[in-house]
Amino acid sequence: MSEKKFNTQSAEETEKLGEMLASYLKEGMTLAFYGNLGAGKTTLIRGICKGMGIAHGVKSPSFVIVIPYKGGRLPVYHIDAYRLDSHEDLVALGPEDFFTADGVALVEWAERVEPVLPPDSVVIKMRAIADEPDSRAIIIDPLPEEW
Ligand SMILES: Nc1ncnc2c1ncn2[C@@H]1O[C@H](COP(=O)(O)OP(=O)(O)OP(=O)(O)O)[C@@H](O)[C@H]1O
Numbered sequence: 001m002s003e004k005k006f007n008t009q010s011a012e013e014t015e016k017l018g019e020m021l022a023s024y025l026k027e028g029m030t031l032a033f034y035g036n037l038g039a040g041k042t043t044l045i046r047g048i049c050k051g052m053g054i055a056h057g058v059k060s061p062s063f064v065i066v067i068p069y070k071g072g073r074l075p076v077y078h079i080d081a082y083r084l085d086s087h088e089d090l091v092a093l094g095p096e097d098f099f100t101a102d103g104v105a106l107v108e109w110a111e112r113v114e115p116v117l118p119p120d121s122v123v124i125k126m127r128a129i130a131d132e133p134d135s136r137a138i139i140i141d142p143l144p145e146e147w
């Protein structure tokens with residue numbers, strides 16, 4: 001299976017990429033985001049939500065782990081696992097409510113909850129580039145066949 005690499009030069013460009021990726025999202029999909037603090041996970045998710053037609057302002061969920069966004073093409077569940085000590089904490093929240101057949105789950109800090117992620121999650125890795133403060137490398141690996 002192939003992978004796909006993107007390079008963005010600004011937060012706006014990352015958002016635009018997210019808008020484009022939104023068109024590939026289907027019911028039941030989970031996107032697992034990896035990348036350090038400030039890598040741009042929330043920025044990319046903001047673009048995806050915009051592309052899904054969600055009007056809600058998308059921020060890193062600070063005090064809750066999961067935010068549902070309704071009113072778009074599909075229900076979206078924005079999960080930020082940063083503050084979880086283990087995947088067990090996510091299990092306690094009832095992940096069947098957001099890894100649903102009819103919605104899309106977008107998971108920041110996916111490494112913290114790997115045991116609960118659906119095995120067919122689309123992995124998106126993001127990282128900053130040394131000496132280029134506004135550049136980000138974004139890798140989708142493996143790239144789903146229909147993307
Ligand atoms: N090319 C770029 N793509 C995305 N963000 C960028 C880019 N260049 C600069 N930035 C800046 O980097 C920051 C990314 O923050 P963002 O909240 O999206 O990261 P995050 O990966 O969600 O971090 P956290 O782990 O804290 O949730 C923003 O301040 C954004 O403006």
Ligand SMILES: [Mg+2]
Nearest residue numbers: 041042060108
């Ligand atoms: Mg974030």
